[in-house]
Amino acid sequence: MRAVxxxxxxxxxTLGGASVLIFGMLAVTPGDPARRVLEARGVREPTxxxxxxxxxxxxxxxxxxxxxxxxxxxxxxxxLGISWRTGRPVVEEFATRLPATLRLTAAALLIxxxxxxxxxxxAAAAPGRWPxxxxxxxALGMLVVPxxxxxVLALDVLVVRAGLGRVIxxxxxxxxxxxxVTLALASAAYWSRVLRTxxxxxxxxxxxxxxxxxxxxxxxxxxxxxLPNAVPPFLTVIGLGTAGLIGGAPVVESVFTWPGIxxxxxxxxxxxxMPVVVGFTLxxxxxxxxxxxLVDLVCATIDPRLRTR
Amino acid sequence: MTALGILTPATVREVAPQAxxxxxxxxxxxxxxxxxxxxxxxxxxxxxLLGPLFTxxxxxxxxxxxxxxxxxxHWLGTDQAGRDLLARSIAAARTSVGAALLVMTLCAVVGVxxxxxxxxxxxxxxxxxTRFTDILLGLPTVVLTLAVIGVLGPGFWNLVLAMSxxxxxxxxxxxxxxxxxxxxxxxxxxxxxxxxxPLRLALGHVLPATASQVLVAATLGLAEIxxxxxxxxxxxLGAQPPTAEWGNMLSTGRETFAYAPWQLVGPxxxxxxxxxxxxxxxxALRDVTDPGRRT
Numbered sequence: 001m002r003a004v005x006x007x008x009x010x011x012x013x014t015l016g017g018a019s020v021l022i023f024g025m026l027a028v029t030p031g032d033p034a035r036r037v038l039e040a041r042g043v044r045e046p047t048x049x050x051x052x053x054x055x056x057x058x059x060x061x062x063x064x065x066x067x068x069x070x071x072x073x074x075x076x077x078x079x080l081g082i083s084w085r086t087g088r089p090v091v092e093e094f095a096t097r098l099p100a101t102l103r104l105t106a107a108a109l110l111i112x113x114x115x116x117x118x119x120x121x122x123a124a125a126a127p128g129r130w131p132x133x134x135x136x137x138x139a140l141g142m143l144v145v146p147x148x149x150x151x152v153l154a155l156d157v158l159v160v161r162a163g164l165g166r167v168i169x170x171x172x173x174x175x176x177x178x179x180x181v182t183l184a185l186a187s188a189a190y191w192s193r194v195l196r197t198x199x200x201x202x203x204x205x206x207x208x209x210x211x212x213x214x215x216x217x218x219x220x221x222x223x224x225x226x227l228p229n230a231v232p233p234f235l236t237v238i239g240l241g242t243a244g245l246i247g248g249a250p251v252v253e254s255v256f257t258w259p260g261i262x263x264x265x266x267x268x269x270x271x272x273x274m275p276v277v278v279g280f281t282l283x284x285x286x287x288x289x290x291x292x293x294l295v296d297l298v299c300a301t302i303d304p305r306l307r308t309r
Numbered sequence: 310m311t312a313l314g315i316l317t318p319a320t321v322r323e324v325a326p327q328a329x330x331x332x333x334x335x336x337x338x339x340x341x342x343x344x345x346x347x348x349x350x351x352x353x354x355x356x357x358l359l360g361p362l363f364t365x366x367x368x369x370x371x372x373x374x375x376x377x378x379x380x381x382x383h384w385l386g387t388d389q390a391g392r393d394l395l396a397r398s399i400a401a402a403r404t405s406v407g408a409a410l411l412v413m414t415l416c417a418v419v420g421v422x423x424x425x426x427x428x429x430x431x432x433x434x435x436x437x438x439t440r441f442t443d444i445l446l447g448l449p450t451v452v453l454t455l456a457v458i459g460v461l462g463p464g465f466w467n468l469v470l471a472m473s474x475x476x477x478x479x480x481x482x483x484x485x486x487x488x489x490x491x492x493x494x495x496x497x498x499x500x501x502x503x504x505x506x507p508l509r510l511a512l513g514h515v516l517p518a519t520a521s522q523v524l525v526a527a528t529l530g531l532a533e534i535x536x537x538x539x540x541x542x543x544x545x546l547g548a549q550p551p552t553a554e555w556g557n558m559l560s561t562g563r564e565t566f567a568y569a570p571w572q573l574v575g576p577x578x579x580x581x582x583x584x585x586x587x588x589x590x591x592x593a594l595r596d597v598t599d600p601g602r603r604t
Contacts, residue, residue: 017444247451277459284452
């Protein structure tokens, strides 16, 4: 229980530190936000009084600590400020795009886990023999071909030339397959390697031989001894790997013109639209911290040794 | 100044551990995967360094010869400005691999400095630095990199800076633990007894040991750095055209892919081969240096 509380505290510290960092980025970005907002509202050449009015409206001249407090308070209540490019609330812009990103990451996560289980289990079932070598070769291939290269090839060869699927992904389940596979491959490769290692390690434990000598069934050994030892490391990398999926989303979404928040963020970076960039960072960081917290708690339930840490 | 005559800096240096253990190299070269990876890396290095001597000017446009298919003159064809793609791919290798090595080095330097100071000085400074490192470790690197680029704006140097600023944390943690461990090393104890001042102790005795270990650890991340640099440049956040870089070549080549697919061969192969080399070597290196955690 104490360890659980400490882990919660740790997650809160990370989130707190991250929010300071992220607000710092927003504050040090060159350029006057008031001017950007005025431009977004269609004012070409703002007069000084107009700029001053917007500065007062956004309360940009308050002390930094107050601005941080208000910004953090807003973030907690679902207010991420207004976009410097469109003048609309960032949350609104995200709300219309988040479902597409969630669909993409969920599909990629599913594909990656299934692939990793297949590859990892095949490799660990016959270490050193052909299933292992094949699986490791495939995993290496998936690891070294960059997702965006594969995405470009897949899109142009399969979709444009062979006419499979639609060129413009509209963010629905019907068009999710190619982007999801592209996003999933590298993570799947990495996870399968971890799974293979932890399965092999679990198999080589001496208490397994003792258990076998006492006449336990293969299934019992797998269930009681091997899986509980092999699953936590696997779960941990999957948990941390969601960061890879979140981080990979901007790239893959841009390649496939997927209408999610990742592509929106890349566009925002090019337009130096900081509230959107910062909003994405905050959402991604939150997702990451919460996932790794959950994974750690689940692992602690599976493996008692992790509880005392 | 020393009460004990034997504890001179010269003897202390002799007791200090070897910076690059030869055993690691030998163990590395015994592995076929590592040999392939090293050979590939060597080949890439040769092509990158010597290639420009034999190829055309990578930035010279030839509007009479746009989007030429691969042939005897232009081995990989030309791009939409008629520039030789082989020359550009090789020039891009300098940008891409150079940037990756730069990021790796910057991360290692920051990691070593932060970790060594943290571990050797201790006290409140250590607490502050460790907290900060832990917070960075708990955050997704790619996302942070994107945010920093948002602040700095797209561009080659900004991308290098952004990646370095967000990727050093694991190395700092490693450096700190090595630095703390080395306080117990015979040569460090001897140096301290010989009256060597704390700063020199940290720089002259603790730093070399941390630096070599951190450098090994830093090379393990090289493949990922090449990949991320390429991806972000592909998105237009890194080196801007006309500078040749694998990521931005892929993104411009993509526009004409439908009728000039050879655009993608050079930069695509460059990325894949360099990532393969880095992955093979780092996998083997991890097995050799850390037998407890085989991959």
